[in-house]
Amino acid sequence: MSGLGGARVRPFGPTALLAEVADAPTALALATWVRGSGVRAVEVVPAARTVLLDGLDPADVAATAALLEAWRPDPEDPASSPADGPTIEVPVVYDGLDLDDVAARWGLSRDEAVARHTGLELVSVFCGFAPGFAYLSGLPEEWAVPRLDSARPRVPAGSVAVADSWCGVYPSASPGGWRLLGRTEARLWDVERDPPALLAPGTRVRFVVAEPS
Template sequence: MRVVWVGARACLVEVEDAVAAASLAAWSRARGLRSEEVVPAAATVLFDGTDPDEVSALLRHWSPDAADLDGPLVRVPVDYSGPDLEDVAGHWGCSVDEVVRIHTSVELVALFSGFAPGFSYLAGLPAERAVPRRSSPRARVPAGSVGLADTWCGIYPTASPGGWLLLGTTDVPLWDVAREQPALLAPGTRVRFEVRG
């Protein structure tokens, strides 16, 4: 772990991976760290608007397995008719129906947000389910598209370019500024996908 101070009231803590970053962010919030923002990413946590001494003291008591990432569970109904289902089946060595069964059988967790407001990087697929990104990204991926890249899963909150393999779509609103917490899948949120009826 390495701490990089960014001015007098912010620091970036470098950790091993996204799970450790989400763990540190959740753990520090649970301990009441006074910070305007705690933002986990792929291998860092930004503490903004905070006391350097308080962060340093807190970090002496943290270990990567210290936090409980058992946040609220959100169920996401999906129309599994994405254009890349057969490609994913090929990578996984199974049928399209089996892709759907596997994807709906795993509980994922949002570790960090990025790319666009409301886009969360969901972890929990086993390493043997890793898939490559498309060799050529699409110019426009429809809003609500559920995709895979490496072992990550994500849902595009708005139409945008993208190179993830698309399994299907959902109508669940991922970003709503009228909600108390605009992002539906904030870090720590558990996610289960299900076949839309």
């Protein structure tokens, strides 16, 4: 199934649909709209260019697919806009292993690179890779930096990093190939918190300079 509008939709098993869209912000907008539309799905999961609707009643699949295909992004519609998400400031000590490399790629000094990064307003568009790892959009394409040629075997928890046109914070120690700008003590994932992810999809994020403790 495919549509001429904002989403191309195909079945993903008997009770699920996968909607393909142009980019991550559009995926988040569609997921936000679906959650407020009354569609009866157990899970609505945005990703980089898709939205998965799982747990649909088989009798509703065809009608839901038609609804998704007819959807159009509308920035004026609060039901499909993540603009009202909370804004969270994340304090960062900018001493990452790759900060000088990223600054050089941007043609900036170390301090100018920090100022550029803290001047951004980013949006969490989806979570993946590890619990609490949010993919933050808002880094202009012309500032994109490549991932490392080889992933590090261990990136410390709280590492603030960039890769391609994404920003992110590692919630736990893990292998990783993103370029490290600094570190934060913010707790990205806490099962006792609602929601557990500090930077849940729709959250607006600003990084601010913190002094080393």
